[in-house]
Amino acid sequence: MLGKRLKNIRLETGYHTTNGFTDRTETITRDVWILAGKVQKLLDPADSLPGAEIIDGQGALLVPQLREMHCHFDKSKLGVPWYPIETAENITERFNKEFAYLEKLPQSFASRMKNLIDLELGHGVTSFRSHIDIHPKVGQRYLEQAQAVLADYQGKLDYELVAFPQHGLLLSKAYAEMKKALQNGATIVGGVDPLSLDQDLDRSLGQTFDLAVEFDAPIDIHIHERGDAARETFQKILALTQAAGWQNKVTVSHAYGLRDLDPGERAELFPQLAANGITIISSVPLDFHIPPLMELRDAGVNVFLGCDNIYDCWSPFGDGDIMTKLNRFAEIFQQTSQIDLTEALDLVTDTPVIDPEGWLKPEMPASFTLVDASSTAEFVARQKPVQASYLRGQRVL
Numbered sequence: 001m002l003g004k005r006l007k008n009i010r011l012e013t014g015y016h017t018t019n020g021f022t023d024r025t026e027t028i029t030r031d032v033w034i035l036a037g038k039v040q041k042l043l044d045p046a047d048s049l050p051g052a053e054i055i056d057g058q059g060a061l062l063v064p065q066l067r068e069m070h071c072h073f074d075k076s077k078l079g080v081p082w083y084p085i086e087t088a089e090n091i092t093e094r095f096n097k098e099f100a101y102l103e104k105l106p107q108s109f110a111s112r113m114k115n116l117i118d119l120e121l122g123h124g125v126t127s128f129r130s131h132i133d134i135h136p137k138v139g140q141r142y143l144e145q146a147q148a149v150l151a152d153y154q155g156k157l158d159y160e161l162v163a164f165p166q167h168g169l170l171l172s173k174a175y176a177e178m179k180k181a182l183q184n185g186a187t188i189v190g191g192v193d194p195l196s197l198d199q200d201l202d203r204s205l206g207q208t209f210d211l212a213v214e215f216d217a218p219i220d221i222h223i224h225e226r227g228d229a230a231r232e233t234f235q236k237i238l239a240l241t242q243a244a245g246w247q248n249k250v251t252v253s254h255a256y257g258l259r260d261l262d263p264g265e266r267a268e269l270f271p272q273l274a275a276n277g278i279t280i281i282s283s284v285p286l287d288f289h290i291p292p293l294m295e296l297r298d299a300g301v302n303v304f305l306g307c308d309n310i311y312d313c314w315s316p317f318g319d320g321d322i323m324t325k326l327n328r329f330a331e332i333f334q335q336t337s338q339i340d341l342t343e344a345l346d347l348v349t350d351t352p353v354i355d356p357e358g359w360l361k362p363e364m365p366a367s368f369t370l371v372d373a374s375s376t377a378e379f380v381a382r383q384k385p386v387q388a389s390y391l392r393g394q395r396v397l
């Protein structure tokens with residue numbers, strides 16, 4: 001058997017312009033030859049390939065693998081009969097109530113997590129980054145339960161697990177459990193609000209970077225700090241990134257405080273974030289906390305999106321569709337042109353789609369998404385349906 005031939009798919013090769021106005025993209029129709037989970041070659045429809053299994057792509061637009069870059073497998077309430085979020089005065093009260101609530105639920109961890117994964121897979125995502133709570137009260141339990149569920153999804157999704165000290169690295173004395181989690185299969189060091197939660201910027205961030213260096217792991221830290229707390233925190237993160245040589249390995253999730261910087265401060269900080277490969281991940285909040293994501297992109301900072309809370313103890317909302325978040329991003333930041341909407345897809349794929357020969361290249365993993373849309377811009381703006389998703393040559397959706 002000579003692998004698979006996914007026939008009749010379209011790839012965008014450039015922009016079409018009429019009288020100076022970009023009104024659509026140009027596309028080519030190709031077949032994808034898939035062998036051993038990788039792209040062997042893009043074939044012309046007339047090329048012969050005897051013996052390959054034929055799959056009809058029905059003229060779908062081929063876009064890269066969709067990525068969910070910020071979710072919480074362990075916090076899902078999906079499958080739990082409707083229950084609103086409880087009131088909480090602050091984040092500490094919120095996570096204490098959350099822990100008590102989750103521990104008492106009759107629905108199992110596995111079923112709630114599977115409902116979350118299935119919801120997102122149903123929308124075409126095949127790559128997940130999930131934070132998993134690590135603190136002395138829960139120990140390694142949530143991590144182990146998440147790993148057991150992930151074993152059932154082998155071949156259906158890629159994943160990364162972030163050891164996340166939700167209750168405060170210092171506040172909950174989570175350092176030893178964080179070490180264990182990184183020994184036990186978590187591959188990214190998480191963190192949360194070193195100033196407002198841990199009350200000690202230097203020690204909290206210092207320990208976060210110590211863990212990262214010890215385990216040669218990237219960092220993805222939730223920073224909700226605002227104003228001066230954010231200014232201080234970002235400067236410290238920059239300094240530690242440079243001191244540890246951790247360029248291209250540090251992500252800040254949420255980063256609300258970047259909106260509090262004045263234009264001069266932004267002009268100074270954002271290029272430094274870009275130069276040090278510090279990534280920003282946003283859940284595109286609607287409550288006026290959203291950082292200036294387009295200014296960051298324009299300064300060369302990598303920005304990605306995540307659904308984050310989807311019916312959990314933090315939010316009753318969320319449809320689990322990363323394309324809803326991207327659509328919201330485009331609307332908030334008025335990315336309305338054919339080109340802007342096309343480039344926006346990078347926020348959930350990390351792979352530009354416009355390429356004169358087609359973005360999909362030989363030797364790439366055969367992980368991609370088939371969409372019923374004339375162009376990427378239409379997919380993003382109109383939230384056109386995902387028809388199929390493939391992970392390393394196997395159909396998932």
Ligand SMILES: [Zn+2]
Pocket residue numbers: 070071072131222308309
């Ligand atoms: Zn989160």
